[in-house]
Amino acid sequence: KxxxxxxxxxxxxxxxxxxxxxxxxxxxxxxxxxxxxxxxxxxxxxxxxxxxxxxxxxxxxxxxxxxxxxxxxxxxxxxxxxxxxxxxxxxxxxxxxxxGVWFPMGGMYAGIEALTAVAERLGVRFVYNAPVKRLHVEGARVVSAETENSQVYEADIFVGNADLPYIYKDLLPPNAEADNLDKKLYTCSTIMFYWGVDKRYEQVAHHNIFLGGDYKASFDQIFNVHTLPEQPSFYVHAPARTDAAAAPEGQDTLYVLVPVGHMDQANRQDWDAMVNRARETVFARLEKEMGIHDLREHIKFEIVHTPITWKEKFNLAKGAAFGLSHNFWQVGFLRPQNRHAQYKNLYFAGASTHPGTGLPIVLLSAKLTTQRILKEARALAVKSAQALKAARAQKRSTSI
Ligand SMILES: Cc1cc2nc3c(=O)[nH]c(=O)nc-3n(C[C@H](O)[C@H](O)[C@H](O)COP(=O)(O)OP(=O)(O)OC[C@H]3O[C@@H](n4cnc5c(N)ncnc54)[C@H](O)[C@@H]3O)c2cc1C
The missing domain is CATH 1.10.287 (Helix Hairpins)
Structure with missing residues (x-):
């Protein structure tokens, strides 16, 4: 053996x-x-x-x-x-x-462009740069979505693709379920470095994983203490190894993903200090293990993401980069459902609903949500019309 x-x-x-x-x-x-x-x-x-x-x-x-x-x-x-x-x-x-591992030529965004092109061909209209700030409800249904610039969109069916706990907490009227979701387990977060480099380091492969020293301790520090491990693990991505269009000739684009704990109000988290320590760790290990000693001088620009970026820019609850966790109690039927329990015309798709995180899985989530809508649409139309009529009648009688 x-x-x-x-x-x-x-x-x-x-x-x-x-x-x-x-x-x-x-x-x-x-x-x-x-x-x-x-x-x-x-x-x-x-x-x-x-x-x-x-x-x-x-x-x-x-x-x-x-x-x-x-x-x-x-x-x-x-x-x-x-x-x-x-x-x-x-x-x-x-x-x-x-x-095997797949890479879309042109980068991940090429997939988004392909999908939007198909959708537009089928008559879908996208409204960009219009964050939703509120979902308005009447009785057992959502009636409209209001954007930051106060545009109101009415619809029969709504599908929320933003992070599910964020929708419950920030877009719907105050509700107990938002507090329950807050208490659930969340995935980790990441510190990201996106580097434009005016030199090419051929010793860096397309995918490179560097594991930190004390394996168990590093997970404890990420998932229990919610911090950057003493000896962080990290991943380096060099897409130009597969896709020449990812960098000008003789130059490189590198991204580094360093797993860290998600945001935690109970702990003091100094993200600036963690970013600096993560960056130094990456430089030191690339030098020691790949003989790269001059990367610092060749970085022409840098974009940094921290858990705060995931939370503030992408509305991921607690800055948890992969949404709700996937332990036994938070998968399958036990994961938040892809339809709201009370507002029957509000559906969800994405990482924090069924089945879970990762691009293939969120695309599957979109498919399952679509199947559910098609299955329920007829019943929903009848019930919604009745519920709306009842809610409006009740509103009229209260205002009288
Ligand atoms: C650093 C990193 C690396 C990853 N690498 C991989 C990988 O290699 N392979 C893989 O399969 N998966 C990977 N994943 C996971 C994958 O990216 C996610 O699981 C997936 O993108 C989640 O899809 P989603 O539709 O739930 O959310 P998102 O992709 O986040 O889409 C939700 C969208 O909703 C928008 N939004 C939020 N709030 C509002 C609002 N109020 N109004 C309007 N729009 C709003 C957001 O801006 C966003 O565009 C990675 C994730 C991270 C963070």
Whole structure:
């Protein structure tokens, strides 16, 4: 029994987890709890090792601590610690190693341009630079969305794609569910450096992962203390290795992602100090491990994101870069639903609703939400008209 047989068995388990999860739990809507905890699904939850932590499970396949780290750090793609994440998430290693990593030529934004072009061809009109500041409700439905510049848009159905806890807290009238959501577990956040560099460092590959020294302690510091670990891990992305258009010839664009804790009002968090320490860590390790000693002088511009940026610019609750966490109690039917419980014409799509975070998964979320709307639209139209009539009648009688 060698590490290689361990690897093959581990990937085989990841493949099983991937197929069962996608077919039975991720790729479908759950309309009630009995569909989720059905007699057919319960044994599958055990097969998926949903109540075993990923790090303890990986020990069955690998003995060496470095291998255990190499086959669990991918949980960070979902903003999770392998010490908390269900062992189900070995499906990530399977997808990465067996299905492969994909990169859209032109960068991630090329995907957005392609999608908006399709939507526009089908008659969708986009209104840009118009943040919604309020959703107005009457009875059991949302009647309009009001933007920062006081434009009011009425509609039969609303789909909220901004972070779900933010919609409950900041866009809807005060509600108890917003407080419940605030108490849930959130994913980690990130400090980002986007660097334009007037030199090319060929030793940097397209994807580079640097793991910090004390693996367990670094996750504790991110997920329990909500800070930057003493010895941070980080990821360096050099897209020009695959896509020449990502940088001028002989120059480079690098982005560095350093996982950190999300914002936490109970702790003092000095983001400026953390940004400086993160930057110095990156320089030191690139020098030590890749022989890059002059990067500092060749950075021509830098953009920095911190958890504050994620919160203030993108409205991510607590600045948690990947939305609500994905532990056992916050996935499937137990995750906030893709339709509001009270306002029946308000749907959600995106990372903090079902099924969860990551680009393929949020696109799936959009598909599931669409399926749900199509299934419910007729009933909704009848009920909404009745509810609206009743709400207006009640309003009239109170004002009289
Ligand atoms: C640093 C980083 C790296 C990542 N890398 C990967 C990766 O390699 N692969 C992968 O699959 N996933 C990756 N992810 C995860 C992925 O980006 C997210 O899961 C995904 O973008 C979430 O999609 P969403 O639609 O829920 O939210 P978003 O993509 O955030 O879209 C929500 C939109 O709503 C807008 N909005 C917010 N509030 C309002 C308002 N009031 N009015 C109007 N608009 C509003 C926001 O500006 C935003 O454009 C990464 C995430 C981060 C942070």
């Amino acid at each position: 060698t590490a290689f047989t361990g690897f093959l068995n581990y990937i085989a388990e990841g493949s099983k987890h991937y197929k069962i999860s996608l077919e039975k739990f991720v790729g479908r809507n759950f309309y009630n709890i009995f569909e989720y905890f059905s007699p057919a699904n319960l044994p599958l939850l055990f097969q998926l090792k949903a109540l075993v932590t990923h790090y303890s499970n990986v020990g069955k396949y690998f003995k060496d601590e470095r291998l255990k780290a190499a086959f669990t750090f991918q949980n960070m793609y979902l903003g999770l610690s392998p010490y908390d994440a269900p062992a189900t998430y070995s499906l990530l290693q399977y997808t990465e190693l067996a299905e």
